[in-house]
Amino acid sequence: MAAATGPGAGPGRTTDWQIATVESVHAESPRVKLFRLKLPAGQKFSAGQYYDIRLTAPDGYQAQRSYSISSSPEKPGVIELVIELIPGGEVSSYFHEAVVPGERIELRGPIGGHFTWTPNYIEPLLLVAGGSGIAPLMSIIRRRATLDSSPRMLFMFSVRTEHDILFRQELERMAHEDADFDLTITLTRAVPEGWTGETRRIDAQMIDTAFDAATGKTRLREAGTGTPEAAKAAPNPVGQPFGRAYICGGTGFVESIASYLLETGMDYDDIRTERFGP
Amino acid sequence: MEFYRGLSPGTVNILRTAKIADARKTLVSIPPKTLDSSWNMINNRFFGRRRPAPPRPIPPGQYLEDGFPVLSAGPTPPVDTATWEFTIHGPGGNGNDSGTETLGSWDWSALNALPQTELHTDLHCVTKWSKLDTDWRGVTIDTLFEDAGIARPGGFVMAFCDGGYTTNLPVEDIVDGKGLLVHTYDGEPLAPEHGGPVRLLVPHLYLWKSAKWVRGLKLMEQDSPGFWEGYGYHMYGDPWREQRYTND
Numbered sequence: 001m002a003a004a005t006g007p008g009a010g011p012g013r014t015t016d017w018q019i020a021t022v023e024s025v026h027a028e029s030p031r032v033k034l035f036r037l038k039l040p041a042g043q044k045f046s047a048g049q050y051y052d053i054r055l056t057a058p059d060g061y062q063a064q065r066s067y068s069i070s071s072s073p074e075k076p077g078v079i080e081l082v083i084e085l086i087p088g089g090e091v092s093s094y095f096h097e098a099v100v101p102g103e104r105i106e107l108r109g110p111i112g113g114h115f116t117w118t119p120n121y122i123e124p125l126l127l128v129a130g131g132s133g134i135a136p137l138m139s140i141i142r143r144r145a146t147l148d149s150s151p152r153m154l155f156m157f158s159v160r161t162e163h164d165i166l167f168r169q170e171l172e173r174m175a176h177e178d179a180d181f182d183l184t185i186t187l188t189r190a191v192p193e194g195w196t197g198e199t200r201r202i203d204a205q206m207i208d209t210a211f212d213a214a215t216g217k218t219r220l221r222e223a224g225t226g227t228p229e230a231a232k233a234a235p236n237p238v239g240q241p242f243g244r245a246y247i248c249g250g251t252g253f254v255e256s257i258a259s260y261l262l263e264t265g266m267d268y269d270d271i272r273t274e275r276f277g278p
Numbered sequence: 279m280e281f282y283r284g285l286s287p288g289t290v291n292i293l294r295t296a297k298i299a300d301a302r303k304t305l306v307s308i309p310p311k312t313l314d315s316s317w318n319m320i321n322n323r324f325f326g327r328r329r330p331a332p333p334r335p336i337p338p339g340q341y342l343e344d345g346f347p348v349l350s351a352g353p354t355p356p357v358d359t360a361t362w363e364f365t366i367h368g369p370g371g372n373g374n375d376s377g378t379e380t381l382g383s384w385d386w387s388a389l390n391a392l393p394q395t396e397l398h399t400d401l402h403c404v405t406k407w408s409k410l411d412t413d414w415r416g417v418t419i420d421t422l423f424e425d426a427g428i429a430r431p432g433g434f435v436m437a438f439c440d441g442g443y444t445t446n447l448p449v450e451d452i453v454d455g456k457g458l459l460v461h462t463y464d465g466e467p468l469a470p471e472h473g474g475p476v477r478l479l480v481p482h483l484y485l486w487k488s489a490k491w492v493r494g495l496k497l498m499e500q501d502s503p504g505f506w507e508g509y510g511y512h513m514y515g516d517p518w519r520e521q522r523y524t525n526d
Contacts, residue, residue: 015510015523017318052522054339055324063326064339064406090327090341098323106319111523113509114351251348255471258353268441271353 015108017054022103023078028166032132033096034070035081037105042077045069047139048116048246051079051109055091065091068135068248068274069110070167072142082135082166115246115274117143123243124152124214128202128257130249131159134166136274137248145174145181154182154214154242158202158253160189184210202253204260211264214241240265248274336400336408337517343407348471351505355441355491359386359475364459365494366426369433378496382426389459389476392417392425397458399481401488402517414479416460419452419495434498437478440491445504446513447487449497452480459492484515484522 020037028034050068071080085096099105117125117140125144127137134157144150159165165185175183186198186206198206245261247254254275261271332342368379384392395418401409423430431449438444451457460479461468468474473490480487486506507513512521520526 015525019319055321055326056319057324057326058320058322061326062339063324063341066405088327094321094324098321103321104319105321108523111510114505251471255348255354262353262356268352268355273350273352275348275350 015111017106017108019104020079020107022099022101022105024101025099028082029164031164032082032084032166035083035095035099036071037079037081037107039077039079043110044076045073045079045110046113046116046118047073047143048136049110049112049139050136051081051107052111053081053091054106054108055094056106063091066111068139070135070138070142072139072146074143074146082132082138084132115248115272117244117246119143119147119150121244122151124241125154126214126242126245126261127153127155128245128247128249129155129157130202130253131164132166133249133253133274133276135248137246138167140246141171141174141181145178150180151243152180152182152214154184154210156184156186156202156206156210158186158188158249161187162190162192162195182210182214202257204263207257207260207264211241242266242270244270244272246272246274249276251275332408333410336410337402338520339522340402340406340408340517343409346409346472347403347405347407349403349405349485350471350490351443352441354470357440357470357475357491362386362475363493364389364422364476366422366428367494367496369497369499381428381497382422384422384425386475389417389461392421395421395455395458397460397479397481399479401481401485403485404511404515404517404522408517413464414458414460415462415465416458416476416479418455419457419459420455422459423453431497432499434501435495436498436502436504437489437492438494438496439489440493443489443491443505445487445489446498446502446507447480447483448501448514451483452478452495456480456482482516484512484517486511487515 018040020039023036023038026034050066052064052066054062054064056062067081067083069079070082071078083092083095086092115136127140129137137155141153141155144153155171157165171183174181184198186200186202187195188201191199245266247257254273258271258273262268336342363383363385365383366381368381370378394415397414399412399414401412430453434446434448435452436444436446457478457480459476461476463472468477476492478489478492501513503513510524512523512526515521
């Protein structure tokens with residue numbers, strides 16, 4: 001893990017609080033709304049970064065939360081945030097119930113420098129999301145889609161029901177039109193009639209299947225040389241078609257997938273994670 | 279409808295004063311620290327959940343969390359206590375542990391043979407959650423220095439870990455009982471996703487300073503950014519001064 005100069009570092013003062021204006025609110029699923037915010041200074045960001053939001057009540061009580069940007073860095077100045085309604089969540093419930101276009105929101109950012117992707121990294125990418133964990137990955141997916149020459153990408157998306165498939169039309173259109181973009185969607189709870197995708201939690205077998213399919217299209221990468229001795233010692237059972245993996249979702253979800261990728265021989269440093277939830 | 283500092287300052291100042299005075303009379307559960315926080319605007323329909331009210335003040339911008347969230351930049355590395363070793367390196371060299379003198383080292387049984395310390399403390403993560411009343415058991419950094427015969431150094435340390443994570447700390451913030459290597463949480467062996475078998479615990483700073491899967495400390499004469507510090511997180515990270523990012 002090499003340290004780098006992150007966008008939040010240095011004299012840019014991207015961490016000063018500022019006031020953005022809500023441009024639009026869109027109900028993307030029963031539990032998720034998308035908020036487009038216009039930033040006052042049009043700051044640039046990298047795909048995968050997030051903003052801190054701060055709400056202040058009339059009596060001075062404050063609450064802060066972090067939300068990932070789902071829009072592409074190609075369009076600086078306006079950011080899209082994915083906000084899932086958390087039962088009892090004071091910030092998410094305010095956004096879902098009270099925020100309308102024109103509302104002003106205090107925020108600072110962009111923040112984060114490890115869970116990011118920029119086009120100068122050209123190796124094939126594996127992206128894995130659980131639920132609203134798609135947010136930072138959607139920014140990466142959209143950034144890649146703007147390029148003339150882009151790395152192969154596999155996106156594995158685990159949601160509870162068909163209604164929870166965020167950005168479904170956009171993703172399916174991309175998978176249809178772009179031979180280098182593969183999409184696996186799996187439903188872990190209710191499966192509708194006629195569903196042809198996967199129907200269980202993402203497991204080793206599902207990853208192996210996806211790897212096999214991807215390996216047919218991509219050169220094999222050598223077995224891992226990552227730090228953990230176990231990963232080094234393990235044989236590489238499925239080949240390594242991806243240079244880097246980004247995993248975002250709940251803790252158990254991320255833990256199980258990251259651990260399996262280590263077992264397959266992927267380098268420790270090439271597995272980047274973002275976890276949420278207790 | 280919102281009020282802004284700067285848009286009509288007179289109105290806002292009156293509002294702030296009145297509201298704070300009002301709040302202090304009627305909402306005693308709000309910690310004074312929260313009211314001291316600065317803001318640029320008010321979300322007039324935002325009231326917040328505020329349950330449970332913290333039994334004592336928590337740092338600005340934090341909320342209470344009952345669970346124990348896991349935030350790590352990468353996978354949980356497999357760590358075997360049979361080969362685990364903790365080392366303290368002298369200053370010099372370029373890498374975390376390269377080219378520097380080893381001042382002390384302990385394997386798993388040596389660590390457990392040292393005098394053990396129990397700590398009851400609150401945790402504050404830069405991602406905004408705070409967890410109160412956590413119980414830990416481990417070995418103070420003072421004990422390690424004493425066992426290795428290291429005179430209390432000045433300057434800074436870089437903690438280094440399985441998986442390659444690093445974080446920098448002033449030495450004075452990990453001595454006098456302020457920093458521990460912990461292996462037990464709530465009476466149980468520390469779980470791998472929380473940094474087990476051994477993590478650093480420096481609870482008066484944001485939790486990214488309490489490095490998971492820690493394998494050693496390197497003494498440094500000059501401060502130098504670790505992993506998150508290099509990405510724009512604060513070099514010191516005091517939650518009570520809300521030092522989340524570089525310029526805070």
